[in-house]
Amino acid sequence: MTDKQEIIQEESNVKPLLEVRCITKKFPGVQALDDVSLQFYSGEVHAVVGENGAGKSTLMKILAGAYTPDSGDILLDGVKVSFSHPSEAQHKGISIIYQEFNLLPERTVAYNIFLGREPTKAGVIDIRKMNRDAKEVLKEIGIDKIISPTAVVSSLSVAEQQLVEIAKAISFKSQVLIMDEPTAALTYTEVNLLDNLIKRLKTRGMAIIFISHRLIEVFAIAEKITVLKDGKLVGTVMTKDVNPEQLVQMMVGRELDHYFPPLGQPEDFGEVVLSVRGASNQLIHDISFDLRKGEVLGVAGLQGSGRTELAQALFGVEPFKTGTLTINGKTSKFRQPYFAIKNRIGFVTEDRKSEGIFSRQPIRDNMLLTIRSIRNMFGLIHKDGTLRDRKIVPTLGNQLDIRTSSYDRDVQFLSGGNQQKVVLAKWLASNAKIFIFDEPTRGIDVESKASIHDMIRGLAKQGTAILMISSELPEVIGMSDRILVMADRTLMGELPAKASEEEIMLMATGHKKIGNSAETSAVGKE
Amino acid sequence: MTTTTASSAKEINQILGKIWNGVRRIPPVFPIFLLIFIILGFLNPKGYQTMNGIMTFFRPAAPLAVLAIGEMLVLAMGGFDLSIGAIVTMVVLASSKLLANDPEKALPAILIMIGIGILIGLINGLVVSFLKVPSFITTLGMMLLVRGATLYYIGGAPQGYLTDNWRQFGRNYIQDVPFFVKIPYALIVLLVLGLIFYILFHRTNYGKQVLAIGDNMRAAQLSGVRVKLIRVVTHILCSVLAVLGGILVGGYGGVNVTIGEGMEMQAIAACVIGGVLLGGGKGNVINVAFGAFTLQAIVNLLNQLGLPKPYTDVIQGSIIIFVVAYSALSSQRKR
């Protein structure tokens, strides 16, 4: 690998715009970055990839001034710089778009874009100039028609908010733009918009650093790819020189022989356990489908097509207002998740950290909560759970390989990956017969993905019915025994296993509707 | 031979390590309380080193502990209850009018008060759950409402007396108990309530769900916790404890208009010293009770030292800031 890196350096005679030399950063118990050196050139899109915990985000935060490195130098235009605060990095021309949501919902677009550097006239904010400048910035990325500078952010859609965030980063007139998974919440058209935008910024001579788990995107946008693993630099390659398989190999250090476990066989599928007919609520409408024991039913659709809303409706978070929901032959109405869990439905949410973890509670209590919440409220428990549940915690802990000295430790002291496992354990403990997975592998590294996929298929094999929502088409195709496609907040139709990406996309963009779901489920049985 | 000694040395080391770990985990409230109490004992051996003296100490400390346990439930759930002081006022003043100096009416009066307490908690809980008004504001409104309604009902000033049988819980001792010499009823009430709420909070599904809501409400809801129900129940329990605490307070202090004023803040301070996290997710019944004892011990200590009473406020204020800053900074370090 190192040979290749040297070659690249020799090839480019121009001086790098931004360079890091021998950066090291240690967190308690973790060597986050170990002697990493990299160069970023102007007019170039440089992707940084790696598994979770590889050190990508730490590196970006160091570049953006949010962390200070333990040792090593940052050189901007050949000059050594150090940032004690993100604003210093911004003023020097490095701006960053974070993975997490980073806007003030109650403020206007203009205030958000210029937060921390509002234009002033004699100490007074020049609101007119600020709105004008904001309009400029929005125009620059071609969304001035959609978003007004004086709109309050909370009134915008999630994707629009993401665009505002990009506008904010652009507005710094930076030389270097760091994007940490900027497309995670964007629809396909918006991703295209972003691609065009990146190209335009590139021609302006900006250096763009791009972090993503979506390799397709990386290959579409980046010219150069750097791979990090366990805080160490694996290497930097030109995109044109590698294919995805090679890249994955670099990332995980070995070749992955299979991505997905084998699909279910017809004899695995049992009776219909969950059936929806003509159900609607304020967020989605006309939903009808069946879910059978032992199958993995994939749900595909664009961002905002109502996928998550479907899961929430089934689970009683935003229950259906009309139509029928039948569980195991019984018509049911879930006013809140409590009733869904009582009917042995489990829902592993997309945002596992903010919707799943009780960080200040012991691991044990985290894992047992689904059991406890449906039991008698004032029923006594033993310290290790009720007597009959005593074995659950260690059993699941071993099964999922949760690494901890004691199950009485607070979850906040676990690593991110282990926290995710605790959430899964919580749902496995609930002993659900119907599982809903919303983006089960989002933000998870390649290796862990495979084990999650194995687990899902394993559950199905044991006779659990699974509804799996995913925005990654390969995952939907690789895992699903049948595929539901959503668009415009309703079900567009159903496709059989191994449907092609094109078929799914066509339906997801609203072009084709294949009959109603009752008929298509027959198709699925074949 | 050598291996056994080595292994036993290792074992001892392990045991010592465990002990040290255990010591490190002791909440700061216990050493603080112990320290104050030991100093008190030196200053006044008769008052704080005899059973008689200790029991005397617990009589005024118990009512605050009862209030603090109720407040802890709400704080652990991530809420606030500012209405408990007003409930104490209500219990004492309204009872004084209801009793009309007739000891026979003591039981009905107490039952009516508990009933009103349940109603207040129910309204608090419903407003928080369904109107989505933050509990701080809900209970602030409730505090004004309860105090105003009480004073309106009694006409601005107490108009009757609390009968002796109503007051015995907060006031009297069980005499001639072996070893303990005497035990205040208030302490027995506290022990019974403390046990009930210890079990309820630490050893039932309910308690774990309260903590889950305080820690992460959205996740709790998605994990099947009936958030609204639990919140209503918790506010009711808090109000009922406030009523029971009020009976002890009234028993000890008798009737006056200012009774109960500021007790919500005292209770919150006791909780904070007892390690409860504002914002929710942590709480321990025993620690909170000792938090309340600590506040009382500070008062007694300053009195023994002959310092003017106002310094009590200064010391209490400094201690709550110190305790919270200590835990905030040390938890930051752990991360």
Added chain:
Amino acid sequence: MTTITTTDNKLKRLARSVRIPPVYIFLVVVFLVGGILDQILSDGQIFTNPLILLNIIVRSVALGIVAVGQTLVIIGASIDLSVAYTISITAIMSSYIMQGKTENVLTAIVGVLAIGIAIGLVNGLIVTKLKVNPFIATLGTSLIIKGIINASFSNYTGSVPKSFEFFGYGMVGPIPVSIIILLLIVFIGWFLLSRTQFGAHLYGVGGNVEVARLSGVRTDRVLIGAHIFCSMTAVISGLFLVSQMRAGAPWVGPNGIFDLNSIATTVIGGTALSGGKGGVWGTLAGVLIFGILDTTFNQLGVNPYLKSVFQGVIIVLAVASYTIRSKKDAA
């Protein structure tokens, strides 16, 4: 022609930037109900006597001034429970320094402003640097100030000179000076919030402190600034009270329940307790609602304790009107 349109535009823009908060509807309703009840059951002074109307505002001055400061702190997602005792210490220290002499007025004002800044600074530092929950931090400082006051003073101390009473009782034409001061403070609060970087940053800190920090906002400084401003408004409120009362006493702050009342009026005005949202004009309306209640109950001759019941209900209803449609559950 063109000039007319530009002023028209300016007016429109001003109206938009001030953004009349919904609480004003509530204010009008309370006013009308109070006035009509007064008309029917009493002598109808509320509608007919402009002096009574003015006095509704004068009544609200002390609370209004400190509520402006409280609004800023709450917008920054903090809270200040120490304002009541800050008012007390101001009242007592200023009259102690003045000792009835006009030449001491300036020293006294500078002195108490310095005390205010110190208190705000301590509050802000404890909240930002020691990471203490602001509720506990200011409850703690409030206890500390209370103790210091009560250990040093137990009574009226010193007095203010006659000339200083102008602050509390003087008139400029038909308008009481106190109203002008209130409006001035509200205006300063509005200006700080919507026309300065400090204000924009404060909304950032209250809305999401991490976002603000990553945007280059010196979050700690902003929050400390808000706490200092809040303590300063408490100081001004204390000066106003002492000018009305001729001498300062330790109980003026807690007697007026300025801590909880200022929080209550702030949230009635639409400022979210969780921060990042709200403004001083709403708070002004909240304060006036309390003033109208006072006057109405006086006019009707109803036991004022019933008023406190109404206050409680109004607080909950007003806030419920903001929160009931929100999807998020309250803490």
Added chain:
Amino acid sequence: MKKNLLFVVSLIIVLTMVLTACANTPVETEAPVVEEPEAPVATEAPAAEEPAAEEPVVAANPGLQMEQAQVAMQFWSDEEFAKQMELMSAAPLNPDDPIYLQYLEESPTDITQYPQYADFAAKAPPYNICFSNAGVNNPWRVVGYIDMREQVEQYRTEGLVKNFIHLDAQGNDAKQIADIQDIINTPGKCDLLIVSPNTSEALTPIVEKACEVMPVIQFDRYTQTDCPVVSERSIGGYAFGISGANFIVENLPEGGNVLAFRILPGVDVLEHRWGAARKIFEQNPQINVIGVEFVGYDSFKANTVVSDYLAKYGTIDAVWMDAGGTAVTILEAFKDNEAAYPKVMVGEDQQDYLQYIKDNNILGIAPVFATYQWRTAVIAAVKFLQGETVQHHWYLPQPEITPENLDQYINPAMPPLHYAMCGCEDMTNYPDAWTTPDINKYKDVID
């Protein structure tokens, strides 16, 4: 972390410094008293000398050194002290009138002496009267308020009074100022304003303003102005304080520990009570004042204080109080702490206290601050408006309840928080209005 720890430590150091700095301030506060001879009260010179003269005595009395035991200069007048002492033994000048109309000193006045109130003098009954009340927030004020309202009801049946506008300040100076401002702002609404000020200093400016536009009568606590046409109350605070303190001194010939309870600072009648007691205790060095504590009407606090002092001193021989509201609680606290009752007790004329000292054979006295003065205010108002002669400085008699006359004041038919000296026995609704007091039933405005 280290930085933060440093910060905590330095914060604590700063706090301690502030504390020690402030602990010295009481000494400083006294300094200006000596320096400023031109301060408003002319008689303050001897008061200023006192601390120096009594130094040795003070050293023996830990209680008198406490901040709570200091008497601010504006609340002390040797002249007034001497005068009240004298009045205590004076006989009423009109013994044939009922007690609530008697006066101990002549200072006649009528409306003709106030040309600025000519408009008011021209008015014929029924009159409209406004009453700005500090609050109805303790039992004494409840009894007094009912006295007053019953008097108004009687006048209404006689056609002398129409509206009686009651503005309750709920114990809040600022609210009372605004309330009075409202009355000033509505000329014609009232023919006379009765004020019971919440505190003396704070209300002075606004009462002065009210005097400019209408006749004002003040009672109970006085503001520091002589502009009201009538200032009436039973003798006053000095007499109350003297009564209790003398009783203690007489009954503790060998001396002993005395614990003093005060309600709240800053109210003239209460400050006078303590000031007088303090003077008497200072004159009798065998009396050891172990503590002076403010407890308000908070019986919880009072109870704790008793426990604290018993823990510290073992015995308390006498309790002096500036108001009897918590007297019974305090006695109960002795019992609950298994200590002997104090040998000498000072309370007030509340039924529960009188009953308690009788039942438990406690040597006690009940100085009286008569609730009938509330009634007198209304009577004075109507008489003044009618042009009759009233007393400008109206000293009502202030009897005391001693062991000798205790039995005649105990009335088991009345509720425990009733005040014996209500002067209400001759009213139409006696005793019902007092046995089941309801302050909400009275109407301010009648058609």
